[in-house]
Amino acid sequence: MTATDWGAQDATRVLRRPTAGDDKYSRGVIGVRTGSARYPGAAVLGVEAAWRTGTGMVRYLGPARAQDLVLQRRPETVTADGRVQAWLVGSGTDAAERDAAETAALRGILDGHLPVVVDAGALDLVPAAAAPVIVTPHARELDRLRSALGLGPGDPGDRERTAIETAEALGGVVLSKGALTIVAAPGGWVARVSAGTPWLATAGTGDVLGGILGAVVAGAAADGRTGTADLAACAATAAWVHGRAGHVASVRHGAGGGPVAALDVAEAVPGVIAELLRDSIA
Numbered sequence: 001m002t003a004t005d006w007g008a009q010d011a012t013r014v015l016r017r018p019t020a021g022d023d024k025y026s027r028g029v030i031g032v033r034t035g036s037a038r039y040p041g042a043a044v045l046g047v048e049a050a051w052r053t054g055t056g057m058v059r060y061l062g063p064a065r066a067q068d069l070v071l072q073r074r075p076e077t078v079t080a081d082g083r084v085q086a087w088l089v090g091s092g093t094d095a096a097e098r099d100a101a102e103t104a105a106l107r108g109i110l111d112g113h114l115p116v117v118v119d120a121g122a123l124d125l126v127p128a129a130a131a132p133v134i135v136t137p138h139a140r141e142l143d144r145l146r147s148a149l150g151l152g153p154g155d156p157g158d159r160e161r162t163a164i165e166t167a168e169a170l171g172g173v174v175l176s177k178g179a180l181t182i183v184a185a186p187g188g189w190v191a192r193v194s195a196g197t198p199w200l201a202t203a204g205t206g207d208v209l210g211g212i213l214g215a216v217v218a219g220a221a222a223d224g225r226t227g228t229a230d231l232a233a234c235a236a237t238a239a240w241v242h243g244r245a246g247h248v249a250s251v252r253h254g255a256g257g258g259p260v261a262a263l264d265v266a267e268a269v270p271g272v273i274a275e276l277l278r279d280s281i282a
Contacts, residue, residue: 016219027056028218031084035066042092049211088214090122133172185232196243204262213238
């Protein structure tokens, strides 16, 4: 199948505009299980990005230090377990350092029926997942995932085919990170997203992408849009919003762009969302 070049109009159709009849639950609730003692900042970045994308509620369940930092930055975050419509797991974690209790908790999420965005240190658990999944690997993580799925190394010269093969073997959505992001789903659904800036190649921006994606998926799930094509569209939309936010944050330093940090990208997201929805029908 020929890849779609995903753009602003495509993203606008996916994003959910709140209505007067909404409450925090109907707007989408995302559960976030990210961060670790070694990388607590990943939790802060993902939670921040989810709030900035317009989710109704964020529930954060993670290590005590990460939880404290999350609440310092975003005190509206709920840290008690409860109802969610989608999950974000794995960012800022290392499978080699994961204890048995955390492994059991992640497996419980991945054995459920809610859509799960899976990043970094939880990718090793994905081949056994029953839940609808969206994986967000960079190139090295993608090769490790393919190996776990019984596939050979991907072809760096044909990333679209590599992503489609991986999605078929996984039975889920693959968001292959890079200067050009490739999103693929079983059945040959594939999109290219190139809205970003090279300044996005910096620590923590992947955690921001995870938070954006989790929020977009939770909003779609609140409306019952959880089919594979729906989740693929959510992934492409999140990648576009993330790239556009990186561009907006960068050009604040001048027309040629300048350095950004991950929180700069998250803070630019509301303006990108507003721009996309400005001319849509409420």
